[in-house]
Amino acid sequence: MTVVRLCELLGQPGPSTFLRGVVAGGRYANAYLFLGAAGVGKGTAALAFARALLCETRNGPKAQGGLFEEAAAPAPGAPADDACGACSACQRAAQLTHPDLKFLFPVSGEEKDLDKTVAGTQQALRDDPFFVFNYDKAASIRLSLTRELLRELAYKPYEAERRVVVVRDADRMREDQYSALLKSIEEPGASTVWVLTTARASRLPATILSRCQRVRFAPLPEQTIQQFLEQRVGVANREARLLAALSGGSLARALTLRDGEPLKERDRALALLEPALRGDPAALWKAVQGLTNFGRAGREVLRRMVEFHQLWLRDLLRARYGAPREELVNRDRETEIRRQAERTEPAEIRRRLMVLEEMLRTIEGNVTPELAMFSALSRLSGERPSGDPWPPHPTARWDY
Ligand SMILES: [Zn+2]
Secondary structure (H helix, E strand, C coil): CCCCCHHHCCCCHHHHHHHHHHHHHCCCCCEEEEECCCCCCHHHHHHHHHHHHHCHHHHCCCCCCCCCHHHHCCCCCCCCCCCCCCCHHHHHHHCCCCCCEEEECCECCCHHHHHHHHHHHHHHHHHCCCCCCCCCCCCECCHHHHHHHHHHHCCCCCCCCCEEEEECCCCCCCHHHHHHHHHHHHCCCCCEEEEEEECCHHHCCHHHHHHCEEEECCCCCHHHHHHHHHHHHCCCHHHHHHHHHHCCCCHHHHHHHHCCCHHHHHHHHHHCHHHHHHCCHHHHHHHHHCCCCCCCCHHHHHHHHHHHHHHHHHHHHHHHCCCCHHHCCCHHHHHHHHHHHHHCCHHHHHHHHHHHHHHHHHHCCCCCHHHHHHHHHHHHCCCCCCCCCCCCCCCCCCCC
């Protein structure tokens, strides 16, 4: 398992500086809430913070009958505001085996398999440095595990001065779990530091929100994601650029998309353009139906296909305004982009972008994916219903 330290958090200078300040000062709040979109590094930061807090080079291991008294002085050269990454506590925290680190996360599946499911996820997290938590709708932080944890909290920490409880996606709990948790958070002089993470803060009860110190995480810059994919994951440049553009600032999303052969997926999505622009509904309908892998994840697949088209159109606009090759997301198809850009007026590109924007909004409705795709694509080549000028777009997302 890769041991990420607070000083190494990807693209999150604000939280990194703040948390290191907390560690250096040694004064911890009872609870922290890490807020921000999914996949921007909140969970990684929470575990890094926990390790920094538990690291022995600063705290020294608890004296046990004089045996460790010699080791209690901070090691020379050890960081005052971060985990050392080398001591026994750091190692065990990284392996999730430190007795004073509790880590809760949502799980799905049957209660009788719970131990196996939890152990399996923890093992995957240790083995795969790019592991991404993916939950289904029903996944939740299990009541039985919270109960067990709360029983343990009644005792003193085993080794460290404080124990850390990290709760990933804390919005996936039941109401009565929050009230139990609240008692622990409110306890003065508690020896437990809670770190909750959430991408959906509005689902947390106000009582919890008001008692946590909040740490905000921003979406990651596209370039940061691209560099990470190229340098750390070994993704080829043209694919990394596309993934970063599709990620919406979420590294987890980029990593998930990487598993699905994004370039091929893009090419299949873009292949639909040809019959659409030719204005051949029969051929288009056939082509759309050929993509019947929409299945259970239908809306997500559809959203992605629309996004591929949006990125393509934005490339056309960029090319139209003379953007260099590096600016193009689909730079592996540069010749085609330049050729199309030459033939298409910016106003027409914007009109198409609006059709797609509108389609993204209707995806949440009860339209079958095939029909939604078909109707949007047919309109890509369609004429405007009236001669009125198109209204200005509220977000002007293409203006770059
Ligand atoms: Zn350490």
